[in-house]
Amino acid sequence: MPIRRVLMALLLGLLLGAPPLALWLAPSQQPSVVQRLQARGELIVASRRAPTTWYRGPEGPKGLEHDLVQDFAQGLGVEARFVFPDDIGHLLQMTSQGAVHLAAAGLTVTPERRRFLRFGQPYQEVSEQLVYRLGSRRPRSLDEIAPYEIQVVAGSAHEETLRRLQRRHPGLKWIARREVDLYQLLEGVERGEIRYTVADSNDLLMAARIYRHLKAAFDLSEHRPLAWAFPPFGDDSLRQAADAYLARIRRDGTLARLLEHYYGHAGRLNFVDKRDFLRHIRERLPRLRPYFELAERQTGIDWRLLAAIAYQESHWDPKAKSPTGVRGVMM
Template sequence: MKIPLLLLACGLLYGCAQDEGATTEDTTLKVVTRNAPTTYYFNQDQRAVGPEHDLVMAFAKDQGRTVSFVVVDTVADVLQVLEEGKADLAAAGLSITDERKSRFLFSQHYRSIQQQVVCRRGEKKARDVAGLTQITLAVSTESAYEYTLKTLKKTHPKLQWQSRDADSEQLLREVWEKKIDCTVADSHIVAVNRRYMPELLVMFDLQTEDTLVWAMPREATGLKRAADRFFNSEAGDRALQLVEHRYYSYIDNFDFVDTRALVRRIKTRLPKYRQLFEDAGRKHEIPPTLLMAQAYQESHWNPKATSPTGVKGIMMLTRSTAKSLGVKNRLKPEQAIPAGAKYLAKMRSRFRKDIPEPDRTYLALAAYNLGRAHMHDAQTLARRLDKNPYRWADIEAVLPLMAEKKYYKNLKYGYARGIEPVLYVQRIRNYQNIIEQKLAEQ
């Protein structure tokens, strides 16, 4: 859902420490961003999140400041708000162009990307810059992509495009809906959106390397120095690692067939079981979409699924687990789904309650897959390696080591194929993200 132009929203990830009536001139950082999954959005709990949001909040915390966000729809809007002095800083997936250098200051870069030409599978395509003259191309007004196209037009005079007051996500959807042939978007935006629209096809890199930065008014030299120090600091490194892990690490190599099948099954299979997932999720305080994603990872929502090892049903329960949960028939979704949710909640209850979410749930998912005993070993190994045994990013790094003799020989329960729960959690996170997007569209 689009957030209205210039909606002011207080940063919610760390909470708002400032009263509405308090003075904000010196302590509040006014940040303009745009509403998109790679910048700033509201999650299912109506909490502001997103890569740019989290980086800004970490920066503000480091500076001892609170944050007020100005949320707009497009890059052109972002630059206008900043130029009009209505914000101190722009954090909106921006890159540097020569034209922007004359108007703004920029922080050092914090992420490398590529500008990619994206078309639709089975439709008209451009395989190189010359091919762009044969298709309908649209890009966001005042975007870095438009600047690149203007540069290329000097050597390809027939090059034409539509300059649109629309964000990258909207134009990618128009390509997917066959309204335009192709567009240009940053590689991380493409990676996120191809999971929702699997027919999107990356044709080539329009620009082989680009970077993301924050923008500031030209007189804000002190703020620039502070931002640069932050990105070079331990706090900045930690914030960037958390953003990478939280928003991008679960997006594994794109699988067109698997993603297209999931999108199709959200329409054809999920409606039969959606209420069961929602009821079970509410009962055990687990996001229903996470249960949906877990069940898809287990069985592709096939209630009669059976593995060679004897696990069965939509949640692929073992005979002993099903018996312990009171399930008489694993092939009946009305029994299997509540039981799967109950078992996941049981796994979660075996981890300390003060472990923050979503880490506690990811640890529980890994235990669901690998067993609590091996997860106990993983936490033991994490401590030995000076890692946090309650942080999923650290456990995710430790688990694969449990297949190496020099590590597992000193663990209580020995060898474990630790890469399996890592992939298990990654895929569930990916599926959950796609399911949430498609249900929101419906």
């Protein structure tokens, strides 16, 4: 290397605060993102707590994103560490700035997000739906909705969709909430406190297991892909490894089995199931809800997730007994 180039590299390194040696190395000589995280032994992943992504079950963390990330990390030979930003805006910011290796949070791929994030291959498709309360007037189009009757999470893909639709519906106005998550908005619709919100079809499918009055009025979008997001800079080795992993589990059926495991039951309630479920909501859930809410304050786990898990385990029967002799609501 000519002495002039060496001196320039040293000077640039001092100005940027970077180790000068790293500037001498050609890109092919520098360790890749995958090699660096393997050396560290840790994959840092931003996610969100929800029935469709990550939640804590009786035997530990579960959820589609949790299971996918854990399997992917195991293949890399590292441990996965999840972090949970306060809101979707913070999650996207952390990912775009490289504070995490990737985001696995049920993120919709949108043109706006592509400007500051790199996305991997999709693993699921959803549609965005306008949600209303059964028993109230069902709107047939956005033109039937009064200004500010829709509430959405600020910075979400749903707000992006409403901005896009506003060009064709100038009277469309909504409230963007920063202090709540989607499931709190859905609960507000269930209680009649919020007129409408917007949810991905998979989230509505899961929420409807608990909130019996939630219904989709109509779709606001065509099917849109969900994918992992990566920082927009650095080499592409981690995204390529993730794409290869997703392609493999799509071929061998693992992805289909996971989707069936987490979503297959949600749409298969027969008449008797629905009748019993609605009766249990009326008769059993009100007595148990204070305990679920207390557990949320103690653990940080959303009470609705705890209630959903408890229903799967015992149908909210405190006297339930498993074949192995375990008793109680959560068994």
